[in-house]
Amino acid sequence: MDWAALVPEEAHRLRALGLEEGAQVRLAYRGVFATRDPLAVEVGRMTVALRRVHGRAMQVEVQEAMA
Amino acid sequence: MSRLPGVVALVGNPNAGKSALFNALTGARQKIANYPGVTVERKAGRMVLPSGEPLELVDLPGTYGLDTTSPDEEVTRRVIMGEQPGQARPDVLVCVLDASNLEQHLVLAQEVLELGRPTVIALNMIDLAQRDGLVLDSEALAAELGAPVVPTVAVRRRGLDDLAAAVAAVRDAAALAPPRPRPALTMPERRMMARTMARGAVLSETAVHRLHARIDQVLLHPWLGPVVLFALLFVVFQAVFSWAKPAQDGLDALFSSGSAWVKAHMAASLLRDLLTDGVIAGVGSVVVFLPQILVLFFFILMMEATGYMARAAFLMDRLMAGVGLSGRSFIPLLSSFACAVPGIMATRSITDPRDRLTTILIAPMTTCSARLPVYAVIIAAFIPARQVLPGVGLQGLVLFALYGIGIVGAMAAALVMRRTITRGAASGFIMELPKYQLPTVKDLALGLYQRAWIFLRRAGTIIFTVAIVLWLLLNFPRAEPGHDQVDASIAGHIANGLAVVVEPIGFNRDIALSLIPTMAAREVAVSSLATTYAVGATDEDARATGLVAELKHHWSLATALAFLAWFVFAPQCMSTIAVTRRETNGWKWPAFMLGYLFTLAYVFAGAVYWIAVAAGLG
Numbered sequence: 152m153d154w155a156a157l158v159p160e161e162a163h164r165l166r167a168l169g170l171e172e173g174a175q176v177r178l179a180y181r182g183v184f185a186t187r188d189p190l191a192v193e194v195g196r197m198t199v200a201l202r203r204v205h206g207r208a209m210q211v212e213v214q215e216a217m218a
Numbered sequence: 219m220s221r222l223p224g225v226v227a228l229v230g231n232p233n234a235g236k237s238a239l240f241n242a243l244t245g246a247r248q249k250i251a252n253y254p255g256v257t258v259e260r261k262a263g264r265m266v267l268p269s270g271e272p273l274e275l276v277d278l279p280g281t282y283g284l285d286t287t288s289p290d291e292e293v294t295r296r297v298i299m300g301e302q303p304g305q306a307r308p309d310v311l312v313c314v315l316d317a318s319n320l321e322q323h324l325v326l327a328q329e330v331l332e333l334g335r336p337t338v339i340a341l342n343m344i345d346l347a348q349r350d351g352l353v354l355d356s357e358a359l360a361a362e363l364g365a366p367v368v369p370t371v372a373v374r375r376r377g378l379d380d381l382a383a384a385v386a387a388v389r390d391a392a393a394l395a396p397p398r399p400r401p402a403l404t405m406p407e408r409r410m411m412a413r414t415m416a417r418g419a420v421l422s423e424t425a426v427h428r429l430h431a432r433i434d435q436v437l438l439h440p441w442l443g444p445v446v447l448f449a450l451l452f453v454v455f456q457a458v459f460s461w462a463k464p465a466q467d468g469l470d471a472l473f474s475s476g477s478a479w480v481k482a483h484m485a486a487s488l489l490r491d492l493l494t495d496g497v498i499a500g501v502g503s504v505v506v507f508l509p510q511i512l513v514l515f516f517f518i519l520m521m522e523a524t525g526y527m528a529r530a531a532f533l534m535d536r537l538m539a540g541v542g543l544s545g546r547s548f549i550p551l552l553s554s555f556a557c558a559v560p561g562i563m564a565t566r567s568i569t570d571p572r573d574r575l576t577t578i579l580i581a582p583m584t585t586c587s588a589r590l591p592v593y594a595v596i597i598a599a600f601i602p603a604r605q606v607l608p609g610v611g612l613q614g615l616v617l618f619a620l621y622g623i624g625i626v627g628a629m630a631a632a633l634v635m636r637r638t639i640t641r642g643a644a645s646g647f648i649m650e651l652p653k654y655q656l657p658t659v660k661d662l663a664l665g666l667y668q669r670a671w672i673f674l675r676r677a678g679t680i681i682f683t684v685a686i687v688l689w690l691l692l693n694f695p696r697a698e699p700g701h702d703q704v705d706a707s708i709a710g711h712i713a714n715g716l717a718v719v720v721e722p723i724g725f726n727r728d729i730a731l732s733l734i735p736t737m738a739a740r741e742v743a744v745s746s747l748a749t750t751y752a753v754g755a756t757d758e759d760a761r762a763t764g765l766v767a768e769l770k771h772h773w774s775l776a777t778a779l780a781f782l783a784w785f786v787f788a789p790q791c792m793s794t795i796a797v798t799r800r801e802t803n804g805w806k807w808p809a810f811m812l813g814y815l816f817t818l819a820y821v822f823a824g825a826v827y828w829i830a831v832a833a834g835l836g
Contacts, residue, residue, distance in 0.1 A: 160569075161646045166405065167282030168650060169322050179431075180438040182536050189535045189545070189647055191438060195321045196350075198434070198651040200532045200545070205234050205646065 157208050165205060169194050176211065225274045225306050226385055227297060229330055230314030231323050232280030233652040235342040237261075239314055239372035239663055240277040243381075250668060258293045258303070258566070267386045268379065276308065283405075284329050288569045310389050311337045312381070317354055317369070318347035318420060318653070324363075324412035325405075331365055334399035336392040338384045339367040345374065346653060349454050352420060359419040373658045377825040433654055437526070443533050451552070454517045456509070458510050458556060458587070465509035473502030478644045488693065496689030499745060507557065507691055510587050511673055512666055514556035519665045520547075523657030528649055535647050542636030544570070544647040551628070554584040558794045560669065562801055572640040576632050578798055579811055582789050583628035585621045592785050593620055599766040600778040616782075618760065623786050627818070639810075647691040672824050688735045723820060724780040724827035728772065736790045743785075776830035783826040787819035 157165070170176065170192070179198060180191040189202045220587075230236045240248075244263025278297055279290035286292045293302060300307025311331045315323040331337055341356055360367040366384045370377035394515070403411065437443050468778040477494045484490040521527040527549060534544030546568045554561030561581045568574040597613050604612045636642075658793040697706035713731035719728050748765045769778070789795065789812055798808040 158646065161648060163285070163287050164569075164646075164648050165262065165284070167325075168648070169325075169409065171406070171409070180532075181440065182532070187440075188539065189532060190531060191434075191651060196319045197322055200528070200535070200649045200651055201648060202535070202539075205648065218368050 157205065161205065165201070168199050169197065170199065170201075170209070176209075223264075223272050223274050224309040224389065226278060226310045226312060227276045227278055228312050228314055229278055229294065229298065229326070230342075231282055231316070231326055231570075234314040234316045234323060235281065235372050236277055236280060236314045236393045238658075238661060239312075239340060239342055239370065240275065241664055241823045242372045242375050242378055245274055246664060246667070248664075248668075250672075258290050265382065266383075268383050268830060269387065271386075273309075273385070276305070281326070283326060289317075290566070298330070298335075309312065309336065310385050311335055312340055312385065313337055314340045314342050316346075317341045317344040317350055318350050320354075320359075320416035323412055324415055325408050326405065327363065328408045328411060331363060332400045333404050334397045336388040336397060337365050338381065338388055340377075340381055341367055341369045342372055344369045345371045346379075346655070353422045355420050355421050358417070359415065362415045362418060367754040372656075373661070376749065398483035411732040420630065422637065434529070436650075437529050438532065442495060443529070447530055447533050447593050453662060454514070455555070457517070458513050462509035462513045466506050469506045469508070470502075473498055473506070476502075491693070492689055496686050497682065505674065507587055508673065511556050511560070514553065514665055515560070515669045516662070518553060519662055519669075520657060523655065523665075524663065525652040525654045528651045531647075531649060532651065534634075537674060539647070543573055543576060544568075545631055546649065547573060547645065548579060549586055550577050551662035554581040554586060557586050557588070559797045560673070562794065562797050567802065570641045570646075572636075575802065575807065576635050576640045577812075578801060579635060580628040580631050582785065582794050582815060583624050583631065583789065584813065585624045585786070588739075588791065589620075589785055591741040591744050593617055593782065595747075595765060596769070596778050596782055600775055601772075620782060620786055623783075627787060631814075631818075688738060692735075701758060708732070723784075723824035724774075724831075725784075725823075726772070726777065729777075733790070738792050740785060740788075741791050743790075775835045776827050777832050779835070780823040784819045784823040787815050787822055789815040789819075 165171070174194050177193040178190060179193045181187040182189050187203075189200050190206050191198050191200050192206075193199075228236045228240055237834065240261065240263065243265045248261060248263040250259055250261050258279060263275050263277075264272050265275040266272050271345050275485070276297065278294040281291040281294045283291075284295050286295050296302040297305050299309065300569060311330055313327045315327060326488070327339060335768075339360070341354065341359070345355065347354060354369075356367045356369050366388060368377055368381045370381055370386050372378075423470075437446055439573055477498045480490060480493050484493070518527075520532065530552075531545035532630075533545075534548040538544055538547055549567070550561045550564040552561075553564050558581045561584070562578050565574045565577045568577060597616055601613045606612050692707050693703065693707040693711075694708065695706060697703045703710075709731070712734060713727060716733065717725070717727040717730040720733070725728050725733075728747065732743050735746045736743040744765070747769070773781075795808045795812065798811055802808070
C-alpha cells in the first residue's frame with residue numbers, strides 16, 4: 152500500500168474501511184465510461200466504491216479464488 | 219431518580235442500522251434539531267427501560283472511528299467524550315454492529331470499549347446475517363469483548379426489550395463500580411483482533427448465497443446499470459408532476475376558498491387584504507408544492523433505504539468527475555429538481571468541504587418545481603403549439619431546452635468554480651456500497667412526515683414574513699385618491715428604479731415590478747404579473763388564461779424569450795438563500811451565489827433578447 156500517493160484524509164478513510172496492508176480484496180464492478188472509473192471492490196463482506204487513483208496506490212497479489 | 223433523565227447514545231459505523239434501531243426504540247416521538255454552531259442534525263427521542271424509567275436516546279452520526287475526518291464524525295466523538303456543548307455526556311453507549319459484517323464493525327466497537335464507559339453491544343440485522351448463511355454465537359462474542367451483546371433486528375422490532383434491559387443493567391452496575399478505561403490498541407491491532415473475534419463468533423457459515431451480489435450484477439452492469447438508472451429517474455420525474463397534480467389542485471382550491479371565505483366574512487379593510495393577498499396568497503403559493511416534494515422524497519427515501527442511492531452515486535461518479543465533483547454530489551442535485559432547499563440540505567453527506575460548497579452553489583441552477591408555473595404561462599402565451607417532429611411538440615421542446623440549459627449551466631459553473639474559488643485537489647470518491655434491504659413502511663412514513671414538517675415550518679415561516687413585508691411595501695405609503703396605489707408605494711418606486719436597469723435586456727416596468735415580490739419565490743411571478751395587469755378573475759387557472767392574452771398584448775416575443783432565459787438562472791428564492799446561509803454559516807456564500815446567478819441571468823437574458831431582436835422577433 153503506497154499511502155504517500157493519497158491525500159491523508161482519503162488514506163484515513165480507506166483504512167477505516169478496512170482497505171489496508173494484508174486485506175483480501177476482489178474487484179467486483181467497474182464504471183461505465185471510457186476510463187471505467189470508479190471501481191467497486193469487495194473487502195471482507197463489504198463493497199466499497201473508490202477511484203482508480205486509489206486503486207493505483209494498492210499493490211495487489213493475485214490469490215486463488217476463495218470459496 | 220430525581221435528576222434529569224439519563225442519556226443513552228447510539229454509536230456505530232454508517233450502514234449499521236442505527237437509525238432503524240433508533241426509530242424502533244423511540245417511535246415517532248423524536249426531536250430533530252441542529253447541534254449549535256454546526257450543521258449536523260441532532261436526533262433525540264425517548265426510550266423506556268423495563269422499570270418504566272424514561273431515558274433520552276441520542277442517535278449519533280455514523281462514524282468509522284473516533285479519530286475523525288468529517289464534521290459529522292467530529293460531533294459523534296465530542297458527544298461521546300462529553301465535550302459537545304448543549305449535550306450531556308451519555309451515561310450508556312449502545313454500540314450498533316452489523317451482524318453480517320463483524321470484521322469491519324468490531325474495529326469501532328473495540329475503540330469505544332477502550333474508553334471504559336458503560337457500553338452495550340447491539341448485534342443488529344442478525345436476520346440479514348442469517349440470510350447470508352451466518353450463524354453467530356453472541357455469548358462467545360460477549361466474552362471476547364467483555365461487554366453484553368444483544369442480538370437485535372431493528373426493522374422487525376426484535377431484541378428491543380433485551381436491549382433496554384441490558385442498558386439498565388450496565389448503568390446500574392456502573393453506579394456501583396465504574397468501569398475503567400482499557401489499554402488502547404493501535405489500528406492494525408484492533409483490526410487483527412476484530413478478525414479473530416469475528417471468526418470466533420461465527421458458528422457456521424454455509425455457502426453464501428448473497429442476494430445483493432446478484433442484484434448488483436444487473437444494477438452496476440457497465441451498460442445495463444445506467445439504463446436502469448435513467449429509466450428510474452424518468453419514472454421519478456413523471457411521478458413528481460403527475461401523481462402530485464390532484465393533491466396540488468386540491469390544496470390550491472383550498473387556499474382560494476379560504477381566501478374567498480375571509481372575503482365573505484370580513485368587512486373590506488386593509489387587514490382583510492393583508493390576510494387574503496399577503497398571508498393566504500403568499501404562504502399558499504408555496505404550500506401547494508408540498509405534494510411534489512413528498513412524492514420526490516418518497517423516491518429519494520426509498521432509494522436511500524434500499525441501498526440503491528449509493529449505486530446511483532457510483533454510476534454517476536465518472537460524469538461528475540468530469541466537472542471536478544464526485545458521485546456524492548449527484549444525490550443533492552437530483553433533489554434540487556423538486557426544490558433546492560432539501561437539495562442543499564442533502565449536501566451534508568459530502569465529506570469534502572470544497573465539493574460540498576460547489577454543490578450548494580450550483581444547486582439553484584437545476585430547474586426546480588417552482589419555475590414550472592412561470593415557464594408554463596410564458597410558453598403557453600408565446601410558443602405556438604406546433605409539431606416539430608411526429609410526437610414532439612415545439613412547446614415541449616422549449617421546456618426541455620430550459621431544463622437542459624439549467625443542467626449545462628450548473629455543470630459549467632462547477633467546472634469554473636473548481637478551477638477558481640473552490641480550487642483544490644480533485645476530490646476522491648470513497649463510499650461503502652451498503653447491502654440491499656427492504657425498507658419498512660414505518661421508517662418511510664416517519665421520514666416523509668419529518669421532511670414535510672421541516673418544509674412546512676421552514677418555508678412557511680420565511681414565506682409568511684416575506685409575504686407580509688412585500689404586501690406592506692406595495693400598500694404604503696397610501697396613494698392620494700385617484701392615483702395608482704402601485705405607483706405611490708415603496709415597491710412602485712423601487713420598480714421604477716429597477717426598470718432602468720432591466721430595460722437593456724428587454725424587460726418593461728411591469729416585469730421589473732413583478733421581479734420584486736418574486737424574490738420570495740419564483741412562482742410568485744405569475745400571480746404578481748396577473749395582479750399588475752389587473753385581470754379580474756380570482757382563481758389561478760382563469761387568471762392564467764386571462765394573463766396569457768394580456769401578455770401577448772403587452773410583450774414582444776423577444777421579451778418573453780428573455781424572461782424565460784432570466785428564470786433559468788435568477789436565484790429568486792428566499793428559502794434557498796436562507797438555507798444556503800444556514801448551511802455555510804454566514805452571508806459570504808449566499809451573497810456570492812446571488813451575485814453570480816443574477817449576473818448570469820442578466821447576461822443570458824440580454825443575449826437572448828438582442829439575438830431575438832436581430833433575428834426580427836422583436
